[in-house]
Amino acid sequence: MNHRAIRAIYLFEMARTWRTLLQSIVSPVVSTSLYFVVFGAAIGSRITEVEGVSYGTFIVPGLIMLSVLTQSIANASFGIYFPKFSGTIYEILSAPISYFEIVLGYVGAAATKSIILGLIILATAGLFVPLHIQHPVWMLAFLVLTAVTFSLFGFIIGIWADGFEKLQMIPMLVVTPLTFLGGSFYSIDMLPPTWRTVALLNPVVYLISGFRWSFYEIADVSVSISIGMTLAFLVICLIVIWWIFRTGYRLKN
Amino acid sequence: MSSIISVANLSKTYGSGFKALKNVNLDIKRGEIFALLGPNGAGKTTLISIICGIANPSEGRVLVGGEDIQTSYRKARSLIGLVPQELHTDAFESVWATVSFSRGLFGKPKNPDHIEKVLKALSLWDKKDNKIITLSGGMKRRVMIAKALSHEPQILFLDEPTAGVDVELRKGMWEVVRGLQQSGVTIILTTHYIEEAEEMADRIGVINKGEIVLVEDKTTLMQKLGKKRLTLHLQNKVTALPESLSHYELELCDGGATLVYDYDTQGERTGITSLLGDLRAAGIRFNDLDTTQSSLEDIFVDLVRTS
Numbered sequence: 001m002n003h004r005a006i007r008a009i010y011l012f013e014m015a016r017t018w019r020t021l022l023q024s025i026v027s028p029v030v031s032t033s034l035y036f037v038v039f040g041a042a043i044g045s046r047i048t049e050v051e052g053v054s055y056g057t058f059i060v061p062g063l064i065m066l067s068v069l070t071q072s073i074a075n076a077s078f079g080i081y082f083p084k085f086s087g088t089i090y091e092i093l094s095a096p097i098s099y100f101e102i103v104l105g106y107v108g109a110a111a112t113k114s115i116i117l118g119l120i121i122l123a124t125a126g127l128f129v130p131l132h133i134q135h136p137v138w139m140l141a142f143l144v145l146t147a148v149t150f151s152l153f154g155f156i157i158g159i160w161a162d163g164f165e166k167l168q169m170i171p172m173l174v175v176t177p178l179t180f181l182g183g184s185f186y187s188i189d190m191l192p193p194t195w196r197t198v199a200l201l202n203p204v205v206y207l208i209s210g211f212r213w214s215f216y217e218i219a220d221v222s223v224s225i226s227i228g229m230t231l232a233f234l235v236i237c238l239i240v241i242w243w244i245f246r247t248g249y250r251l252k253n
Numbered sequence: 254m255s256s257i258i259s260v261a262n263l264s265k266t267y268g269s270g271f272k273a274l275k276n277v278n279l280d281i282k283r284g285e286i287f288a289l290l291g292p293n294g295a296g297k298t299t300l301i302s303i304i305c306g307i308a309n310p311s312e313g314r315v316l317v318g319g320e321d322i323q324t325s326y327r328k329a330r331s332l333i334g335l336v337p338q339e340l341h342t343d344a345f346e347s348v349w350a351t352v353s354f355s356r357g358l359f360g361k362p363k364n365p366d367h368i369e370k371v372l373k374a375l376s377l378w379d380k381k382d383n384k385i386i387t388l389s390g391g392m393k394r395r396v397m398i399a400k401a402l403s404h405e406p407q408i409l410f411l412d413e414p415t416a417g418v419d420v421e422l423r424k425g426m427w428e429v430v431r432g433l434q435q436s437g438v439t440i441i442l443t444t445h446y447i448e449e450a451e452e453m454a455d456r457i458g459v460i461n462k463g464e465i466v467l468v469e470d471k472t473t474l475m476q477k478l479g480k481k482r483l484t485l486h487l488q489n490k491v492t493a494l495p496e497s498l499s500h501y502e503l504e505l506c507d508g509g510a511t512l513v514y515d516y517d518t519q520g521e522r523t524g525i526t527s528l529l530g531d532l533r534a535a536g537i538r539f540n541d542l543d544t545t546q547s548s549l550e551d552i553f554v555d556l557v558r559t560s
Contacts (some may be wrong), residue, residue: 002327008357012346019345091400094305094335095358096327186328246311 005097009105010112013079017113024075025117028067032121035063036128039185050187051218056129060211062184063125065146068118069179069204072147072245073171076110076154081161092176096169099245103155110151111144118143139214145230146207152237159250183212188220201231256280256316257332257439263313263533265299265463265480274300275463277313281408286430286440288454288471289449294461297443298338301410308521314466318407331359334401338412338443340393344386348377350547351385366491372403374429391418398429409433412444415449426455447550457549461557474552476518482545483525485512487536495535501528512539 017024040056050058083089094100125131125134133139159169188196188212199205210226213219219226244251258281261327265274274296279524291297302308304315305324317323317329319555372378375395385396389494392500394414401409403559411430415423423446429530430440430453442452450457458468490509501524502511512532532539 002360004362005358007352012354015346015350058410086343087337087339088343089309090305090335090337090341091355091358093307094330095362097358098327150420167256 002097002101006105009158010109013109014124028117028126032063053216060125061183061215063209064118064121065208066179066184068114068123068147069150071117072114072150073154075113076151077108077158079106079157080158081108081167107151107155111147114147116141133215134217135214141215142211149234156217156240159244178202183208254282257283259316261314264311266311273463277465278510282403284439285454285455286434286453288450289443291457291460292557301412303414305333323407334406335402335410336397342393345384347382348396349381352403355400356403361404365557371399375399391422408439451549459556466556480515481518483514485539486541486544488540499533551555
């Protein structure tokens with residue numbers, strides 16, 4: 001294993017985060033705080049409790065997931081797209097490094113950033129509402145699993161995209177709507193039965209439900225199904241990446 | 254001299270159906286400077302890209318240092334440093350950081366002394382803390398060479414290394430390349446500047462339309478294909494040549510003041526002796542004469558035209 005190469009890519013990507021600190025960390029924290037003000041204060045004054053938890057507290061896991069999902073995709077897709085765009089990818093492709101190691105470097109850095117961001121948002125949330133995490137280990141496990149899975153998904157988007165427009169398209173048109181409709185700000189039990197069934201087709205529901213369970217032991221779907229669905233998505237992403245490197249799709253042809 | 258790179262039956266067909274390489278066979282000798290010449294779109298960069306792992310071959314096999322580039326890619330690629338044609342650099346990294354990154358990418362432990370040596374050799378030492386975006390084009394080109402040398406490769410690919418580099422800097426780069434060769438590095442360069450190949454290369458390969466047209470020692474090539482030109486400066490201007498000289502393919506220039514005769518140095522007969530005799534018989538006298546050797550550029554243009 002070329003661990004020095006993995007380290008070089010990882011540190012290079014992390015250095016980019018520190019260089020763009022305002023955009024990478026501060027901006028998501030500010031927008032999350034705004035969600036608290038708008039949703040927590042405005043809607044929270046009308047919905048006092050959801051399943052025994054105050055509304056402001058209830059939305060914390062959903063808000064963290066919202067940021068972790070979008071930032072994982074953004075970080076990983078940009079991380080691999082930019083070398084393709086600028087041409088510096090030649091160096092990665094000509095280095096004595098396996099595909100697995102390339103993915104480990106890029107996805108590891110993207111996931112690290114998202115996890116740090118998730119924890120910062122958690123700390124920020126603690127300033128607005130009282131927080132108690134029932135299963136901290138599971139909470140961390142869900143956070144890491146989601147960050148890694150969606151960083152892999154972002155990596156795929158970054159390889160697939162051949163322009164900045166495509167780079168934005170999936171996060172904007174697919175992921176953000178799915179996250180908003182995935183129960184970030186409400187329990188899907190609050191939906192009419194038909195829409196509840198439709199909502200269960202949304203994979204993000206399972207992520208948020210499982211994550212919320214680790215906080216308050218309340219969930220829209222069983223925890224094991226949440227973990228199963230996330231792992232299934234992880235495996236799908238891994239298979240797609242394996243195929244990309246095996247065929248050289250948009251990299252070597 | 255043993256081969257350090259061995260290319261056998263290599264072909265590359267792009268998704269569009271374009272055949273960039275057609276059954277290429279080529280051996281690069283250890284320690285030589287090999288110049289690959291060819292017009293735009295001939296397949297030079299595709300060939301280099303496949304050897305370095307950037308593009309997948311459609312058919313054929315490449316060995317680098319005896320290692321297969323596909324089944325033993327780690328060993329093969331660790332021997333190679335690549336300076337691509339385009340200026341692909343990070344913008345916001347410092348020179349030191351980007352060169353150190355390249356070393357790490359090739360799995361080598363940190364070695365600040367080596368990086369310092371490389372940067373000094375390329376006159377980049379005083380720019381080591383500068384962001385790459387602030388550097389001139391020539392400096393960026395040198396940064397790319399520094400990146401390629403960061404992991405102490407045995408083989409260096411230079412794809413158009415001096416494109417857009419001023420004359421002084423170009424000569425400086427030639428010095429660096431010669432120094433590398435003396436330290437045992439094998440160098441493969443592609444260039445549009447024929448004088449660069451003429452100046453630097455031990456051997457020359459010509460590629461055209463995806464096929465290797467010729468591989469030859471530079472001096473042998475010059476001798477073998479080199480034509481010479483005899484120019485006679487006439488005493489009196491001539492308006493037309495007499496019939497007795499028609500079989501010589503002579504050319505009257507400068508309004509009839511000079512007579513030009515091209516001949517092949519490798520031919521059984523150059524025809525010079527008889528030409529001079531026939532000129533004398535025709536009463537055409539000359540004050541002076543000179544001969545010139547055709548350059549590599551002339552040879553190259555001839556080859557590409559006929560292939």
